[in-house]
Amino acid sequence: xxxxAILEYFDFIRFDIIWNYRELYFRGLLVTIALTAxxxxxxIILGLLFGLGKMSERKWIYxxxxxxxDFFRGTPLLVQILLxxxxxxxxxxxxxxxxxxxxxxxxxxxxxxxxxxxxxAGIQSLDKGQMEAARSLGxxxxxxxxxxxxxxxxxRMVPPLGNELIALLKDSSLVTVxxxxxxxxxxxxxxxxxxxxxxxxxxAALLYLILTWVCTKVIAYVENRYSTSYIPAKRRRFxxxxxxx
Amino acid sequence: MIxxxxxxxxxxxxxxxxxxxxxxxxxxxVCIIGPSGSGKSTFLRCMNLLEDVTDGTITIDGQEITAxxxxxxxxxxxxxxxxxxxxxxxHKTALQNIILGPLKVKKMPKxxxxxxxxxLLEKVGLVDKAHMYPGSLSGGQxxxxxxxxxxxMDPKVMLFDExxxxxxxxxxxxxxxxxxxxxxxxxxxxxxTHEMNFAREVGDRVIFIDGGYIVEEGDPNELFQNPQSERxxxxxxxxxx
Numbered sequence: 001x002x003x004x005a006i007l008e009y010f011d012f013i014r015f016d017i018i019w020n021y022r023e024l025y026f027r028g029l030l031v032t033i034a035l036t037a038x039x040x041x042x043x044i045i046l047g048l049l050f051g052l053g054k055m056s057e058r059k060w061i062y063x064x065x066x067x068x069x070d071f072f073r074g075t076p077l078l079v080q081i082l083l084x085x086x087x088x089x090x091x092x093x094x095x096x097x098x099x100x101x102x103x104x105x106x107x108x109x110x111x112x113x114x115x116x117x118x119x120x121a122g123i124q125s126l127d128k129g130q131m132e133a134a135r136s137l138g139x140x141x142x143x144x145x146x147x148x149x150x151x152x153x154x155x156r157m158v159p160p161l162g163n164e165l166i167a168l169l170k171d172s173s174l175v176t177v178x179x180x181x182x183x184x185x186x187x188x189x190x191x192x193x194x195x196x197x198x199x200x201x202x203x204a205a206l207l208y209l210i211l212t213w214v215c216t217k218v219i220a221y222v223e224n225r226y227s228t229s230y231i232p233a234k235r236r237r238f239x240x241x242x243x244x245x
Numbered sequence: 246m247i248x249x250x251x252x253x254x255x256x257x258x259x260x261x262x263x264x265x266x267x268x269x270x271x272x273x274x275v276c277i278i279g280p281s282g283s284g285k286s287t288f289l290r291c292m293n294l295l296e297d298v299t300d301g302t303i304t305i306d307g308q309e310i311t312a313x314x315x316x317x318x319x320x321x322x323x324x325x326x327x328x329x330x331x332x333x334x335x336h337k338t339a340l341q342n343i344i345l346g347p348l349k350v351k352k353m354p355k356x357x358x359x360x361x362x363x364x365l366l367e368k369v370g371l372v373d374k375a376h377m378y379p380g381s382l383s384g385g386q387x388x389x390x391x392x393x394x395x396x397x398m399d400p401k402v403m404l405f406d407e408x409x410x411x412x413x414x415x416x417x418x419x420x421x422x423x424x425x426x427x428x429x430x431x432x433x434x435x436x437x438t439h440e441m442n443f444a445r446e447v448g449d450r451v452i453f454i455d456g457g458y459i460v461e462e463g464d465p466n467e468l469f470q471n472p473q474s475e476r477x478x479x480x481x482x483x484x485x486x
Contacts, residue, residue: 127330129328129330129332130332132328132332133326133328133333133334133391134334136293136295136321136324136325136326136395137321137345137346137394138318138320138322138350138398139318139349139350140318143349147345148334152336
C-alpha cells in the first residue's frame with residue numbers, strides 16, 4: 001500500500017510507459033552488454049597484436065600498426081560504425097550481416113586502437129633494468145617477457161583498460177544509428193510511442209549508470225587482486241610453516 | 246678465468262672502449278675504478294653480453310663468448326650480475342626472485358630451488374624476509390637479495406656494477422660484508438666501485454680506467470699510495486678528500 005502511495009505522489013512521472021516496454025529494455029540491456037563484451041574481448045586480443053606491432057623494429061610491421069591506430073583514434077566512432085555497416089560489410093559479403101556483427105566489429109576495431117596504445121605504454125614504462133636483470137640470469141627473450149615484463153605491464157594496464165571498458169560501454173550507444181536494439185533504442189521507441197522524453201531517457205541513463213557502476217566495482221577488485229603486495233593468506237601461512245619462518 | 250683481448254665498443258660514432266686487454270684469474274677479486282663516463286660500466290656489461298662488443302674477444306673459462314655462434318642466454322646464466330639499482334622483480338617475493346633463474350633456466354625442481362634459496366638468504370641474514378616483496382625491503386636488503394639471485398645460478402664469475410652507489414651510507418656496510426664473505430669463499434669477482442676501502446681490503450688488483458683505456462693497474466695499496474699517472478693522481482685526489 002505504502003509503495004503505491006509514494007508512486008501516486010510522483011504521478012507526474014509515468015512509470016507505466018517504462019513498464020509497458022520492459023521487454024524491449026531488457027533486450028536492450030542484453031544487447032548493450034553483449035556488444036560491449038564481444039567488442040572489448042576481441043579488442044583486447046587485437047589490441048595486443050597492434051601494440052606489439054607498434055613496438056616492432058621492423059618497418060613493415062611498425063607502419064601498418066601505426067596507421068591503424070592513427071586511423072581508428074583519429075576518426076569518430078560514429079563514422080566508423082556507418083562505414084562498416086553500410087559500406088564495408090555489404091561490399092565484402094554482398095548484403096548486411098545485421099547490426100550485431102557490424103556493431104561488434106566496429107567496437108572491436110575502435111577499442112583495439114586504444115588498447116594497443118595502453119599495451120605499448122604499459123610495456124615501455126617499465127624500467128629497462130628489469131629486462132636486463134632477467135636476461136642476465138640467462139632467460140631467453142620469450143621467457144623474460146612472460147615471467148618478468150608482461151606480468152608487471154598487465155598490472156599497470158589494469159586501470160587504463162578499465163577506463164577503456166567504461167568508455168566503450170557508453171560509446172556502444174552509438175550503434176543505435178544502425179538500428180541496433182540496445183538500451184538507447186528502447187528509450188527512443190518508448191519516447192516516440194508516448195511522446196514523453198524524461199522517463200525513457202532518464203531510465204536509459206540509469207541503466208547505463210548501473211552497468212558502469214558494476215564495471216567500476218569489478219575493475220577495483222581486479223586492481224586490488226593484482227596489486228604487487230597481494231599474497232593469498234593461505235599461501236603465505238603454508239610457506240611460513242614449511243620453512244619455519 | 247676471463248681473458249679480454251683488444252676490446253672495442255662504439256655507441257654510434259662514440260668510441261667508449263678503445264682497446265682493452267686484461268686477464269682475470271680464478272678466485273681473483275678485481276676492482277675497477279675510474280671517473281664517470283670512463284667506460285668502466287660498459288666494460289663490465291660487455292662481460293655479460295648486455296652490451297654487444299664492437300671488436301675484440303672475451304673468453305670466459307675457455308669459451309669465447311664474443312664468438313658469433315655463442316648461446317648468449319647460456320653464457321649469461323654462468324655469469325652473475327649485480328646492478329647498481331638492484332633491478333629486483335617487484336612482483337615477486339625475495340625468495341621468488343632468487344629461485345626464478347634456477348626454475349626457468351636450469352629447470353631445477355621447485356623444492357630444491359626453494360631449499361637452496363633459503364640457504365642463500367640465510368647466508369646474507371635475510372631468512373625472515375623470504376616472503377616479503379622488494380617494495381618493503383631497504384636498499385641494503387634489496388641488494389643482498391639481488392646478490393643471492395645471481396648466486397642461485399652457481400655462476401663462475403660475479404660481476405658487480407657499482408653495487409653500493411645507490412645505497413644510503415649506513416647501508417653500504419651490510420652489502421660490502423656479503424661481498425667480502427663471497428670473496429673469502431673463493432668467488433671470482435669483478436667489481437666496479439667507488440669504495441676505495443673495499444678495494445684495498447678485499448681487492449687483489451685494481452684497474453683504473455679513464456677515457457676508454459686502462460691507464461693503470463696493480464696491487465690496491467701500492468696503486469693508491471703511489472699512483473704513477475697524473476690522471477690517477479687527480480682522480481684519487483678528488484675522491485679521497
